[in-house]
Amino acid sequence: xxxxxxxxxxxxxxxxxxxxGDDEARFGEVEEALRRLDGWVSxxxxxxxxxxxxxxxxxxxxxxxxxxxxxxxTEFFVAMWIEIPTVxxxxxxxxxxxxxxxVDVHANPLQNPxxxxxxxxYFWFLPDEDKLATVAVENxxxxxRTEVERFxxxxxxxxxxxxxxxxxxxxxxxxxxIGHRPNHTDQDQEPQKYHVRFNSSLTPIPGALEEIxxxxxxxxKVIRKFEVGEGRGGVxxxxxxxxxxxxxxxxxxxxxxxPKRVRYELDITxxxxxxxxxxxxxxxxxxxGAPNWEDFAVMFTGENKEHSFSRSLPKASVTMDVDRxxxxxxxxxxxxxxxxANRTELMERAxxxxxxxxxxx
Numbered sequence: 368x369x370x371x372x373x374x375x376x377x378x379x380x381x382x383x384x385x386x387x388g389d390d391e392a393r394f395g396e397v398e399e400a401l402r403r404l405d406g407w408v409s410x411x412x413x414x415x416x417x418x419x420x421x422x423x424x425x426x427x428x429x430x431x432x433x434x435x436x437x438x439x440x441t442e443f444f445v446a447m448w449i450e451i452p453t454v455x456x457x458x459x460x461x462x463x464x465x466x467x468x469x470v471d472v473h474a475n476p477l478q479n480p481x482x483x484x485x486x487x488x489y490f491w492f493l494p495d496e497d498k499l500a501t502v503a504v505e506n507x508x509x510x511x512r513t514e515v516e517r518f519x520x521x522x523x524x525x526x527x528x529x530x531x532x533x534x535x536x537x538x539x540x541x542x543x544x545i546g547h548r549p550n551h552t553d554q555d556q557e558p559q560k561y562h563v564r565f566n567s568s569l570t571p572i573p574g575a576l577e578e579i580x581x582x583x584x585x586x587x588k589v590i591r592k593f594e595v596g597e598g599r600g601g602v603x604x605x606x607x608x609x610x611x612x613x614x615x616x617x618x619x620x621x622x623x624x625x626p627k628r629v630r631y632e633l634d635i636t637x638x639x640x641x642x643x644x645x646x647x648x649x650x651x652x653x654x655x656g657a658p659n660w661e662d663f664a665v666m667f668t669g670e671n672k673e674h675s676f677s678r679s680l681p682k683a684s685v686t687m688d689v690d691r692x693x694x695x696x697x698x699x700x701x702x703x704x705x706x707x708a709n710r711t712e713l714m715e716r717a718x719x720x721x722x723x724x725x726x727x728x
Contacts, residue, residue, distance in 0.1 A: 384561035398494035531558035
């Protein structure tokens with residue numbers, strides 16, 4: 368069935384085991400890590416693939432649904448399942464047409480008590496190019512990149528076969544690790560302490576931000592767009608977004624429980640350091656999973672066109688013939704085949720075609 372598939376690329380900056388001060392991993396690099404993940408999940412039950420320690424409440428539990436390699440085994444497609452909270456094996460939902468202060472919360476029981484409520488996320492890894500891409504078929508704010516980074520870090524540290532553990536079965540998981548070595552079965556290798564890392568950042572598009580930097584003296588206006596609401600962060604955490612309402616006499620400003628979009632414009636020409644600060648803040652917000660609508664933009668003297676920072680994001684949208692199962696979920700092997708069939712077009716659109724970036728916004 369033809370569907371729009373959106374792909375966003377990230378540079379894999381770190382993957383593997385490092386000593387303090389290392390720029391390069393000693394072992395456990397991207398392709399090796401993914402090969403080991405493929406072997407580790409083979410034959411396991413889904414519930415056995417959660418790698419976070421039970422006491423960790425900073426990341427939602429994440430499970431590995433599938434791992435597929437292409438025919439040359441140099442690119443990998445991974446599907447993860449991110450768990451969402453339930454109350455007594457029930458998932459809450461609300462009717463968007465209910466009036467505020469009169470909203471009924473409905474409890475929807477899971478089909479089976481042992482079911483894990485959640486949603487799938489999909490990734491395309493390109494080890495030869497040190498890149499990963501999030502692959503979205505459904506419109507969703509959350510692409511799972513934070514979860515897959517943490518998943519791979521914990522997998523490498525505790526389950527990838529590099530770990531040397533104490534025989535004390537009563538020890539907590541993070542205290543069972545004596546150290547790591549490239550081959551844990553080689554008794555001649557002394558286990559050592561390493562820092563395990565997996566980090567990625569958005570792949571920059573050449574030209575977009577460079578043009579804004581080059582034309583900085585021509586900037587006549589700075590534009591900021593963001594969403595306010597629970598978990599959105601930014602200046603809205605100080606309720607600053609309500610000040611314009613107060614200024615015109617609207618004192619009963621709405622609460623922040625539902626996300627609201629805010630846009631403001633400043634007639635200003637930023638200095639070089641100020642512009643770099645804006646760029647770094649925008650990048651940090653993107654890294655932290657800011658909504659797609661959030662952005663910075665500038666307008667130049669003599670122009671009415673907005674030049675968005677998001678033009679520099681590596682993203683592409685291609686219509687693909689993707690298969691779904693009887694429950695409506697995408698079949699990973701179908702998604703893999705379609706991505707590989709459209710590989711050249713996706714790479715060109717996402718990484719090199721500036722016109723596509725403007726359309727993808």
